Amino acid sequence: MLPEVIPMQEPDEPATSERTFLSSGRYVNFGPFRIDQQRQEVTRDGARLKLQGKVYQVLLTLLERPGEVVTREELRIRLWPADTHVNYDANVNTTVNKLRHALGDSSGRPLYIETIPRKGYCLLVRPEVSDKSPFSLFAKSEPSADSAQESPRISRGPAFSKSDVWIVLGVIGLILAGMLLGAGITRLWIYQGATMAPFHLAKIFSRASVAAFF
Secondary structure (H helix, E strand, C coil), X not given: CCXXXXXXXXXXXXXXXXXXXHHHCCEEEECCEEEECCCCEEEECCXXXXXXXHHHHHHHHHHHXXXXXXXXXXXXXXXXXXXXXXXXXXXXXXXXXXXXXXXXXXXXXXXXXXXXXXXXXXXXXXXEEECCCCCHHHCCCCCCHHHHXXXXXXXXXXXXXXXXXXXXXXXXXXXXXXXXXXXXXXXHHHHHHHHHHHHHHHHHHHHHHHHHHC
């Protein structure tokens, strides 16, 4: 969605309320961009942009006067002290170009910053100021730290891994094999005892009869 384009105002029109409205809130929004004035951070769709100090100051200057022409002299006064000896025109151009590059804008087809020949620059969008944090919308839906720690414990309680299942099945198999082996040995012992009993009884009776005869 293209940003809202607002008509340019003449620089001699009073716009005191427009110039001071940034102080009415911590966050400034325009297009996909969001400015945290307290932390002096600019983000685009949540991703932080790296803006140098003077580039950030140019952005604030334009945001303070949307739709107005901000002259190059006003930017010079805002960015450099009076006793600074630099090529102001070249430095203003470089700083504004860096801001355009950070915003993904261009001078040929501007979406945010328009160059006004021989005058200065104009912000083409109307920013919105608020004190509402972008994270407040998700505060209620996010689980607390305690519940986040307890939920994995509850979910891990009844769960078994494949190795645990095979160990349990192996133990059960060994127990069943031991029981079957013990039952077989017991049956064999009983069978052998039953077959040898008549032989032992006959031997006993034969010894008894011999002793009685003598």
